[in-house]
Amino acid sequence: MAQKGTFEELPTAVAELHQKIDDLTGRVAALLETKEAQDEKLLSATEACKLFIPAISRLTLIRWTKADYLKEHRIGGRVYYRLSEVIEGAKHLEKYKSKIDAGKGNKITDKSSR
Numbered sequence: 001m002a003q004k005g006t007f008e009e010l011p012t013a014v015a016e017l018h019q020k021i022d023d024l025t026g027r028v029a030a031l032l033e034t035k036e037a038q039d040e041k042l043l044s045a046t047e048a049c050k051l052f053i054p055a056i057s058r059l060t061l062i063r064w065t066k067a068d069y070l071k072e073h074r075i076g077g078r079v080y081y082r083l084s085e086v087i088e089g090a091k092h093l094e095k096y097k098s099k100i101d102a103g104k105g106n107k108i109t110d111k112s113s114r
Helices: 007-039 045-050 058-066 083-090 094-099
Strands: 042-044 072-075 078-082
Touching (some): 078 083
C-alpha cells in the first residue's frame, strides 16, 4: 500500500524517487554492458584461421598476433580470439582489406571473390 503523506513532504518524496530511478538505471546499464561483454564470441585458433577465405595457417595467425594485427586471449592455458577483434584486425591486412564482410559478422572474406 502507498503511504499517505502531507503535501509538504511531496518534493522530498519525489526527489528520493528520482534518485532511486537513477540508481536503477545505472545498475541496468552496467548489467547490459556486462552481458554484452560476456556475449562476445571467443574463437579457438582453428576457428579464427577458418574465418578467412582462403583459410590461413596457424603459423600465419601466430605471426599476425605477434605483429599486433590480432590480439590473443589466454584462458586456462588455451588461446582464444574475439570475433570482433579478428574482423577489426583483418582490416589492417592488405590481402584481405577489400574482402572484409564485417556487416554479416560471419566470414571475413566474400566467397564470390575467390
